[in-house]
Amino acid sequence: MQQPARHASLVALMFVLLASLLAVAPAARAGVRAGIHDGGTAILDFSSDPVSMDPAIAADGYSLTILHVLFVTLLTNKPGTTTVVPWGATEMPTITNGGKRYVVHIHAGIKFSDGEPADAHAFKYSFERILIPATKSPYTGSLAGVVGASDFVAGKAKSVAGIKVLDPLTIQFDLVQPDNNFLYDITYAALSAVPQKAVEAAGAKFATHPTGDGQFILQNWTSGVGMTLVKNLHYFDAATAGHLDKLLLHTNVPTNLAVLQVEKGMADISAGDVNGGDGIPLSLFLTIKNDPRWKSYLYHSTLPETWFFVMAMRDKPLQNVKVRQAIAYAINRQKIVQILNGRGVLASQIMPPSLPGYDPSIPQQEYNPAKARKLLTEAGFPHGFQTSITMFTTPPGPQEATSIQYDLAQVGIQAVLRIVSLAQYSTLAATPGGSPTQINDWLAIEPALFMNWTYNSNEIQAGNNMAEFAVPQVDALLNKAQQLPLAQAVPLWQRAQRLAISQYGYVPLYYGVEYDFVNPRIGGFQIDPNFLYEYQQWYLK
């Protein structure tokens, strides 16, 4: 138990330093808010580099956690929950015209670090920038439902007719049809405001030298080494401002080493990698979990993340619903959760328990190899068949795939594993017909995403509905639900899901449980379902 003592002295030293700084610089903004001391530096270890600091481009979880404190969006999720709350907006949008018109009032005084105001014009500019093909943004889809977006993309219009600046602090969105997901869409970091002048001056360099308006400012970023974020002293909202002076992000630190650094007090958190890889490697997890020294270092939370087994419903043997049902019975999901050392909760359905639309009446899929064999015989495959399972190389990917491969072999299905690099995996997963079966997951706070990406046939082309699940009745329910306010959509999603589950295109495996290894000197830490980390809440105890 040497560490806490050492931390205590470190913290004491910092207080002394801080006090002396305050004494000589009374104008400094470091202060005390609700018993939380501002100031100090937190050190984070990441095992890979973030991809981009341009909100229009970045789509990896790692970049998004950082962008979340660099750029202000109209709405965001309340930290630690999946509830959407205003941020850059003064209140939740006013929705009129049968759910097709959203009017948002923006806070006065939001400024980028170069002085440009982050007002309605900046938001309009940013949204249109995403739609311009030259930006190559992966987020064009989130604005596809806005009136005039397609004309703008095609170059037929100079601006998007459905995005109107009513006054500098009011922006209005008109949608082609009602869409309850739009509230969630405008929480995306991609749909934050960006400063036109700085973006145009920086060109492609904006991705490495962004000018933002969030709680922190990116001071420097050395690819492969790390980045430094410093507190934005001109941030608009005292209630959501950051506490730390500085965040030092070390990149490319292997997780084994990162855990060791946190143990030694050299870093504050082992944050894993760009692809959502765990900060605590599977191999070290049990040692850490069972060591009383690290009890105060461990945080965990069940994420709105569902892992599932996908069967391409167009594939020959998998066309038969009995074959798919047999596979569902054959997979020992409990064993997978055990292999994960309990970092998962058995999933009864695609919709995770923390989101509206979760249906507690749906029972867990039974593990019953005998029944699976019987179903296979009925389907005309008494001796099984050959197939393949695609999965990525990052642990526990291979372990999960090997576990399912073994389960399938027990009922006669010989599955070849295609354990491929993450890049190759993403391509294969998104290619219709790219892989007969695979393991994949959704991690999001939008309930509509879980339903549509999994079960709506209009998501096949985009590569989201990987099973190519296409049941007209389910489509009709989902399309109708999309246009209703959330509370009215829930019963339709639940009906759609009950129908869809009996088709076995997807076998829900487990809900992801995130564990983080954090130095207890960091206060205000909580695992956020949307961004994992909410750096603005962190302070030094």
Place this chain on the structure above:
Amino acid sequence: MAHPATSALLIQDGDNGVDYERPLRSQAGWSGAWRRYRAHTLPLVGLVLTLLVLGVAVFAPLLAPDNPITQFPNGLSAEGGPRPPGGQFLLGTDSLGRDLLSRLIWGARTSMEIAILANLMSAVIAVTLGACAGYMGRRVDMLLMRLTDLLMAIPAMLLAAFLAAVFQPSIGIIVIVVGFVNWFYLARIVRAEVMALRQREFVDAARAIGLPTWRILARHILPQLWGSVIVYSTLNVATTVLFVAALSYVGIGVQPPTADWGNIIAEGNTYLSVAPWLVIFPGIALGISVLGFNLLGDGLRDALDPRQKV
């Protein structure tokens, strides 16, 4: 040690109406080679170890206590950790609850198959190209060696990853891929030796009596090279096992659930502090086979060296 003159004389010895082209090695015959081999202890130890490893590989189905891919329900602790050695699982279990001993025994088969075949393949390519380049010189040498340079410039892993991505991963493909990326250095060694050898008197003598090039290469030059080739190839066996593991890591090596030492070590090394048996036992197995092959190679080099006397 023999000296050049002796070698030259050996050729001339044939001048009694018998065989001009008799390989030099046969001067003392296989029995001579064996006599030289067993004269020292270490080569014998090497032979025993190698035979042991190969024996395990060949008789894996008889030796393994369990099926190497069975995931035992009791093979994991309640929390899902691997089981330590002892009890039902003599060497413990891996992260999927499989018996480590059985996986090691079957893994010997995969690893040895790949290591031996791949090295055999690279040796054949290296000796053919190296000898042609070294003996023929000039343009042939230029062409072959620049080709080697070109291929050497590409990192082996990248080249292997490319080749393996083009083809579907299988043991056969891995053998071909590893064989293909492994021949460059040996080809250089062979070329250098052949360049030196072709200036020697016994080669001059062979040329003087009108032997065709291929025959000079095959019967007079190649026997001189066995030492280097065998030593290089046996040393390379261990490297190959680990290289295959690296291939597995990028998803193009031996595919799970097939047991392979490299795979077992690569997967186990992250568990070093938690389940050290996952690295220690396969490490020992690999160590034994490397030692065995190296000692065997050393012994063979001495025994097969045509200039070596008992």
